[in-house]
Structure formats: structure tokens, C-alpha cells
Amino acid sequence: MTAVLEAQALGKKYGRHWALRECTIDIPAGHVVGLVGPNGAGKTTLLKLAGGQLEPTAGEITVLGGRPGGTPAQLARVGFVAQETPVYAALTIADHLRLGARLNPRWDATMAEDRIARLGLAPKHRVGKLSGGQRAQLALTLGLAKRPELLILDEPVASLDPLARREFLQGLMEATAEHEFSVVLSSHLVSDLERVCDYLIVLIDSRVQVAGEVDRLLATHHRLTGPRLDPDRLPADQHVISAGHTDRQSTLVVHTDSPIHDPAWTVTQLSLEDLVLAYMEQRAAENRRVALEVQR
Numbered sequence: 062m063t064a065v066l067e068a069q070a071l072g073k074k075y076g077r078h079w080a081l082r083e084c085t086i087d088i089p090a091g092h093v094v095g096l097v098g099p100n101g102a103g104k105t106t107l108l109k110l111a112g113g114q115l116e117p118t119a120g121e122i123t124v125l126g127g128r129p130g131g132t133p134a135q136l137a138r139v140g141f142v143a144q145e146t147p148v149y150a151a152l153t154i155a156d157h158l159r160l161g162a163r164l165n166p167r168w169d170a171t172m173a174e175d176r177i178a179r180l181g182l183a184p185k186h187r188v189g190k191l192s193g194g195q196r197a198q199l200a201l202t203l204g205l206a207k208r209p210e211l212l213i214l215d216e217p218v219a220s221l222d223p224l225a226r227r228e229f230l231q232g233l234m235e236a237t238a239e240h241e242f243s244v245v246l247s248s249h250l251v252s253d254l255e256r257v258c259d260y261l262i263v264l265i266d267s268r269v270q271v272a273g274e275v276d277r278l279l280a281t282h283h284r285l286t287g288p289r290l291d292p293d294r295l296p297a298d299q300h301v302i303s304a305g306h307t308d309r310q311s312t313l314v315v316h317t318d319s320p321i322h323d324p325a326w327t328v329t330q331l332s333l334e335d336l337v338l339a340y341m342e343q344r345a346a347e348n349r350r351v352a353l354e355v356q357r
């Protein structure tokens with residue numbers, strides 16, 4: 062099956078600053094992919110490279126087997142909803158749907174009109190007078206009615222209140238159940254993504270820390286609690302992501318494909334949020350280590 066998004070040592074530099082580096086990922090079609098990372102991690106940069114709005118400084122990226130934004134046909138296969146909910150304040154909802162129909166060869170007018178009606182929005186309503194949640198829903202409708210094979214959403218719920226967040230994500234889930242397409246959406250909050258994503262990419266400090274199917278990530282990461290132990294003494298196939306110690310006890314988050322048999326450990330499952338936090342801690346510890354080495 063063609064990968065939805067494939068990147069090989071992909072990098073993007075702004076001036077002297079790498080916004081994204083050494084990004085190698087291979088995402089199969091049919092997933093709802095959550096791209097999570099703190100502010101400034103490089104999420105928008107990766108999504109814009111996938112949408113063809115930015116050119117890589119290093120490496121390669123293909124989307125649905127082609128160069129992002131390379132041809133009108135390629136553009137028609139990918140929907141992109143940017144972070145700042147791109148709609149025109151002076152135009153009505155109906156104007157937006159007409160514009161969508163003019164600009165997109167695969168436009169699904171029935172779907173767009175049905176969705177607007179279901180949201181309780183009047184087509185003659187001026188978009189400038191919509192609430193943030195309604196504007197986000199309109200932007201999602203425009204993205205969906207394009208009938209893309211891949212829909213990219215950059216922080217779609219960042220400015221919404223909890224109820225509007227839930228309604229937006231619910232709408233997205235319903236659409237993915239009705240029509241077959243892949244989604245990549247970013248957020249700096251894993252709680253936004255937990256309910257909708259079955260594939261996760263964790264991006265921190267411009268680097269992908271981990272990527273994979275959520276079920277697999279949860280099955281191969283564990284929290285171990287037990288008597289204090291130097292993490293270097295763990296079996297070679299147990300990779301420590303984060304470690305915390307008291308005088309007598311160690312709590313480790315490890316990544317391993319093998320079962321953990323050592324009876325000294327109490328093994329507990331991680332939530333997706335725990336997993337992301339463990340990678341954030343790992344990155345912070347690495348940064349502290351580098352800073353200390355520079356000071357010496």
C-alpha cells in the first residue's frame with residue numbers, strides 16, 4: 062500500500078535554525094495520525110512540508126506517493142486546514158461553499174450543505190460573525206468536502222473551548238467513519254488526540270522522538286517500579302525513556318518488544334499522555350546533559 066506520508070532525513074532550516082531535522086517516518090494509509098509536541102517543536106513546519114507550502118532544506122518527502130503540491134492533481138488529493146482557521150470574514154457560508162466548488166475538482170456539494178445544515182448554521186450567515194468553534198467547523202467542512210485522500214489539520218482545536226473541541230473531533234471521527242481517507246492532525250495536547258488517533262508521532266525540539274500505531278506504542282512501553290537500580294543494568298533490549306529514583310526505589314519508563322519477566326519489577330501500563338511525557342522528560346534530560354557538557 063502507498064504510504065500516505067513518507068519522509069527520509071527530512072529537514073527544514075529557517076536562517077541558521079533547524080525547525081525540523083532528520084525526520085524519517087513512513088505512515089501507511091488509512092490512519093488518523095496525531096502529531097503531538099510542545100509549542101515550537103516543528104509541527105507546523107512538518108505539516109507545511111507535507112502540504113507543499115514549504116520546500117525541504119534537507120532530505121525528501123513524498124505524500125500519497127508524489128511530491129507535495131507538485132501538480133494540480135496532487136493538490137486536489139490533499140486537504141489542508143491551517144492553524145489560523147482560514148476563512149474570509151466578509152463572505153457568507155454559502156460564498157465559501159461556492160468558492161470551494163469552483164476551486165476543487167472533487168468537491169462534494171451535498172456533503173458540504175448537509176454538514177452545514179447539521180451544524181445548525183445558516184448559509185447566508187457572514188463568516189466574520191461566527192464563533193471560533195463555528196469557524197473551525199466551517200473550515201473542517203471545506204476540508205472534508207474537497208474529498209481529499211489525506212486531510213491535514215494544523216492545531217484545529219487549539220482555540221476552542223472543551224465542548225467545541227469535543228464537537229469538532231466528533232465531527233472529524235464521523236467523517237472518517239463515513240468516507241475512507243487519512244488524517245494528520247497536530248496538537249500540543251495529547252488529550253485532544255487520545256480519543257481520535259490510532260497513530261502517533263511525538264515531535265520535540267525539531268526531532269521525531271517516536272512514531273507508530275497507538276496500540277503498538279502502548280503495548281511496547283511500560284512503567285517499571287521496583288528496588289533502586291542503575292538503568293545501565295537493564296537487559297539490552299529494554300530502552301530507558303525516562304527514569305526517576307528515590308533512595309530505595311526506581312521508576313522507569315522503558316521501550317521493549319519483549320515481555321518483562323523480572324519479578325523485582327511491578328509493571329504497569331502507560332496512558333498515551335504518560336508515554337508522551339516520558340519522551341518529553343527524556344528530551345529535557347538530554348538537553349540538561351548537553352548544557353552541562355558545554356559549561357565544562
Ligand SMILES: Nc1ncnc2c1ncn2[C@@H]1O[C@H](COP(=O)(O)OP(=O)(O)OP(=O)(O)O)[C@@H](O)[C@H]1O
Binds near residue numbers: 100103104107216
Ligand atoms: N517563518 C519562520 N521564520 C523563522 N523561524 C520560524 C518560522 N516558522 C517557524 N519558525 C521556527 O521554527 C520552529 C518550529 O516552528 P513550528 O511553527 O513548526 O512549531 P510548532 O510545533 O507548530 O509550534 P506551535 O505549537 O507553537 O504552533 C520554532 O522555533 C519557530 O520559531
